[in-house]
Amino acid sequence: MRKVKIGLIGCGTVGGGVVKLLFKEGSNYQDRFGPEIELAKVCSRTKSKITALGVPEDRIVDDYRQIIDDPEIDIVVELVGGTGFAGDVVRDALKAGKNVVTANKALLAEYGEEIFHLADSGEGSVSFEAAVGGGIPIVDPLKRSLVGNRINYVMGILNGTTNYMLTRMANEGLDYASVLADAQRLGYAEADPTADVEGHDAAAKIALLSSMVFNSRVNVHDVYTNGISTISPVDFKRADHMGYVIKLLAIGRRTAEGIDVRVHPAMLPKSHPMASVNGVYNAVYVCGEPIGDVMFFGQGAGEGATASAVMGNIIDAARCIAEGSPVGFACTCIYKLPYMPIEDLESRYYIRLEVKDQHGTLHAISEVFDDCGISIRTMNQSILGENSCELTFVTHTARESNVQQALNKIAQLDCLESIGTLIRIEEN
Amino acid sequence: MRKVKIGLIGCGTVGGGVVKLLFKEGSNYQDRFGPEIELAKVCSRTKSKITALGVPEDRIVDDYRQIIDDPEIDIVVELVGGTGFAGDVVRDALKAGKNVVTANKALLAEYGEEIFHLADSGEGSVSFEAAVGGGIPIVDPLKRSLVGNRINYVMGILNGTTNYMLTRMANEGLDYASVLADAQRLGYAEADPTADVEGHDAAAKIALLSSMVFNSRVNVHDVYTNGISTISPVDFKRADHMGYVIKLLAIGRRTAEGIDVRVHPAMLPKSHPMASVNGVYNAVYVCGEPIGDVMFFGQGAGEGATASAVMGNIIDAARCIAEGSPVGFACTCIYKLPYMPIEDLESRYYIRLEVKDQHGTLHAISEVFDDCGISIRTMNQSILGENSCELTFVTHTARESNVQQALNKIAQLDCLESIGTLIRIEEN
Numbered sequence: 104m105r106k107v108k109i110g111l112i113g114c115g116t117v118g119g120g121v122v123k124l125l126f127k128e129g130s131n132y133q134d135r136f137g138p139e140i141e142l143a144k145v146c147s148r149t150k151s152k153i154t155a156l157g158v159p160e161d162r163i164v165d166d167y168r169q170i171i172d173d174p175e176i177d178i179v180v181e182l183v184g185g186t187g188f189a190g191d192v193v194r195d196a197l198k199a200g201k202n203v204v205t206a207n208k209a210l211l212a213e214y215g216e217e218i219f220h221l222a223d224s225g226e227g228s229v230s231f232e233a234a235v236g237g238g239i240p241i242v243d244p245l246k247r248s249l250v251g252n253r254i255n256y257v258m259g260i261l262n263g264t265t266n267y268m269l270t271r272m273a274n275e276g277l278d279y280a281s282v283l284a285d286a287q288r289l290g291y292a293e294a295d296p297t298a299d300v301e302g303h304d305a306a307a308k309i310a311l312l313s314s315m316v317f318n319s320r321v322n323v324h325d326v327y328t329n330g331i332s333t334i335s336p337v338d339f340k341r342a343d344h345m346g347y348v349i350k351l352l353a354i355g356r357r358t359a360e361g362i363d364v365r366v367h368p369a370m371l372p373k374s375h376p377m378a379s380v381n382g383v384y385n386a387v388y389v390c391g392e393p394i395g396d397v398m399f400f401g402q403g404a405g406e407g408a409t410a411s412a413v414m415g416n417i418i419d420a421a422r423c424i425a426e427g428s429p430v431g432f433a434c435t436c437i438y439k440l441p442y443m444p445i446e447d448l449e450s451r452y453y454i455r456l457e458v459k460d461q462h463g464t465l466h467a468i469s470e471v472f473d474d475c476g477i478s479i480r481t482m483n484q485s486i487l488g489e490n491s492c493e494l495t496f497v498t499h500t501a502r503e504s505n506v507q508q509a510l511n512k513i514a515q516l517d518c519l520e521s522i523g524t525l526i527r528i529e530e531n
Numbered sequence: 532m533r534k535v536k537i538g539l540i541g542c543g544t545v546g547g548g549v550v551k552l553l554f555k556e557g558s559n560y561q562d563r564f565g566p567e568i569e570l571a572k573v574c575s576r577t578k579s580k581i582t583a584l585g586v587p588e589d590r591i592v593d594d595y596r597q598i599i600d601d602p603e604i605d606i607v608v609e610l611v612g613g614t615g616f617a618g619d620v621v622r623d624a625l626k627a628g629k630n631v632v633t634a635n636k637a638l639l640a641e642y643g644e645e646i647f648h649l650a651d652s653g654e655g656s657v658s659f660e661a662a663v664g665g666g667i668p669i670v671d672p673l674k675r676s677l678v679g680n681r682i683n684y685v686m687g688i689l690n691g692t693t694n695y696m697l698t699r700m701a702n703e704g705l706d707y708a709s710v711l712a713d714a715q716r717l718g719y720a721e722a723d724p725t726a727d728v729e730g731h732d733a734a735a736k737i738a739l740l741s742s743m744v745f746n747s748r749v750n751v752h753d754v755y756t757n758g759i760s761t762i763s764p765v766d767f768k769r770a771d772h773m774g775y776v777i778k779l780l781a782i783g784r785r786t787a788e789g790i791d792v793r794v795h796p797a798m799l800p801k802s803h804p805m806a807s808v809n810g811v812y813n814a815v816y817v818c819g820e821p822i823g824d825v826m827f828f829g830q831g832a833g834e835g836a837t838a839s840a841v842m843g844n845i846i847d848a849a850r851c852i853a854e855g856s857p858v859g860f861a862c863t864c865i866y867k868l869p870y871m872p873i874e875d876l877e878s879r880y881y882i883r884l885e886v887k888d889q890h891g892t893l894h895a896i897s898e899v900f901d902d903c904g905i906s907i908r909t910m911n912q913s914i915l916g917e918n919s920c921e922l923t924f925v926t927h928t929a930r931e932s933n934v935q936q937a938l939n940k941i942a943q944l945d946c947l948e949s950i951g952t953l954i955r956i957e958e959n
Contacts, residue, residue: 402824428857
């Protein structure tokens with residue numbers, strides 16, 4: 104059986120994990136699966152990282168083009184990340200007919216249409232199991248085992264940083280700022296945490312999942328995205344009391360009006376299988392016909408988990424290459440489904456307001472909700488300081504546009520100090 | 532792209548589900564994945580079931596050989612079940628070079644070595660996603676996405692009937708007999724429930740999972756198997772008090788002494804991701820290097836879930852056939868690892884005894900544990916009736932052979948009325 108050669112571009116945490124795994128288990132893979140996989144060339148910004156892993160000097164190259172232009176390289180593994188340089192690498196590799204393995208959710212969620220078209224119109228392929236859910240097998244199961252289903256709903260806890268933070272806030276009553284500082288100190292959050300805490304990372308991942316399950320390309324820019332920074336300890340207490348947990352959910356839903364795809368904090372019933380997904384763990388929950396509901400759970404990031412997913416793609420590609428079969432699948436985004444605007448969402452809402460403790464406040468706010476056609480299910484008022492109160496409302500099912508209209512009106516009320524937070528209640 | 536023809540043998544609940552799904556979604560599959568899949572021939576013991584599904588008369592055959600012998604049939608779907616007639620079907624199909632899709636765990640767990648050898652030595656293949664965990668994608672993820680890992684431990688709740696029964700016993704305090712009667716009435720348990728309640732069904736499934744993850748063929752007859760019939764309501768109370776749930780676990784573990792593979796009731800910490808898998812749901816938990824732990828959760832049986840898994844295999848095979856690639860993988864059981872005897876197991880044990888309420892009872896029993904080198908961690912004594920007591924012990928880590936020796940000695944004590952149950956505590 105022929106040897107399969109791979110070229111690795113990007114040798115940070117995940118790339119290093121892939122190199123270590125291949126050196127440790129390579130001969131074992133060959134025994135179990137056939138083709139010998141050779142790490143033929145490696146390219147990284149920091150050469151010292153590559154040599155430290157024990158890669159021989161003659162396999163280290165300075166320019167990624169030396170990998171792309173090498174006709175003996177079958178698989179190009181892109182682990183640079185980001186949409187700039189990594190985009191050039193992936194495009195050039197596909198133009199050269201290479202089989203690309205990547206963990207790059209940002210690139211695929213923004214330029215997926217172009218990149219998968221490049222793959223389909225040439226000899227190359229794109230495998231991206233590691234781009235969603237880290238080590239959790241989800242891309243391949245959606246493309247194979249679950250492919251007989253009509254998937255109506257996919258929901259994920261897809262960002263380990265925010266799930267770690269929310270878990271600690273829930274368990275320890277800590278506030279957002281101190282948990283973020285702790286997460287940064289421990290290396291779970293980056294110095295600039297925006298991509299995680301504002302939901303952009305999760306948005307890229309749900310864009311990819313939605314594209315697969317609805318067979319219609321979803322761009323990350325079309326994902327409605329809210330982060331977790333407005334959530335405070337009192338919200339966890341109220342949620343707990345009502346039988347909910349608070350999670351940053353990434354949701355893709357098939358509706359008669361189009362694809363409803365969004366990332367935001369949500370209250371989830373404690374009895375839901377996703378409610379106990381805590382800490383840095385990720386999970387993906389899928390509902391379809393005829394399968395019903397399935398859930399996939401595991402570590403969503405980190406060297407080992409991500410290297411596992413990348414290596415799964417490499418071995419799968421190597422087996423296909425060795426037997427002369429095409430690698431992976433052509434893009435299956437054959438429909439162009441419309442998006443459902445967030446304004447059309449119907450949900451129950453949890454709303455926390457800080458208001459002046461003065462005569463008529465509750466009446467004024469209630470009047471706004473009533474005027475906007477929003478019916479309140481439960482309300483709680485508690486003293487905040489000398490002259491201010493905290494009001495928390497849970498609505499009956501309401502329309503997002505009406506809720507936003509109500510909040511705009513409330514923002515203009517004299518009695519309002521600030522709109523604390525809005526958390527949607529996800530009952531699916 | 533060429534049309535792919537399938538022949539279906541066995542048209543009961545799952546077979547019927549597959550036919551319905553193909554009729555409903557067939558043209559959708561073709562749009563999304565390319566090849567047209569045609570249900571060319573169907574064979575079942577009860578012809579009326581096939582006609583009721585709307586299969587045209589000219590596609591119904593009386594003898595399965597008319598499917599096997601048809602050179603135009605690419606995929607043979609065996610949904611008969613059992614190891615007798617179904618074994619003939621699968622063997623004949625493979626000898627004729629057909630690609631077989633089956634949900635038959637019993638057949639593969641007993642005759643897997645012969646059947647996979649038949650596939651590998653000819654032109655055929657065997658796909659069996661539905662054989663373990665019903666609709667849950669687990670076979671394919673183990674063979675693809677997770678294949679870069681060294682799996683050390685796989686644990687499953689693999690039987691929906693017993694999980695439904697244990698969940699109701701835990702939540703409602705019901706006893707075994709009444710829950711079994713209820714499960715039978717509701718159609719969750721068969722008239723002869725032996726295969727489920729005695730653990731044989733789960734044993735077949737863990738044999739298949741263990742064979743895959745350890746790359747060494749595990750036969751169902753080599754799986755140590757205990758059922759759930761000795762568990763009583765008091766055991767759930769004690770477990771709950773100690774922070775555990777009781778589940779029928781199927782476990783495959785890599786040890787220095789060989790593969791430890793077994794099915795038995797076990798106490799699992801409430802914090803374990805598998806502890807909240809309730810009712811008819813199944814789940815599989817996998818630990819490996821470098822991935823860490825992952826879990827797969829979903830419906831383990833039933834028409835829709837199982838049809839989903841069968842259809843996933845059919846579509847995957849059809850794509851390969853249409854593009855001229857081999858279907859699936861050759862058998863990867865390349866090692867012949869020894870089994871670790873159950874006597875060598877080291878675990879903590881929960882033991883419940885019914886004893887006479889007489890002088891010296893506790894002393895006599897304690898002496899036996901002490902003599903057998905078993906150290907007790909906690910003990911509880913409570914009155915059962917006028918002259919009898921219930922003793923529950925939890926041991927420190929002990930060796931199975933010592934525990935069995937102790938129970939044999941205790942069985943001979945004058946003060947013993949009966950050995951209630953033994954439940955291993957699974958802390959992995």
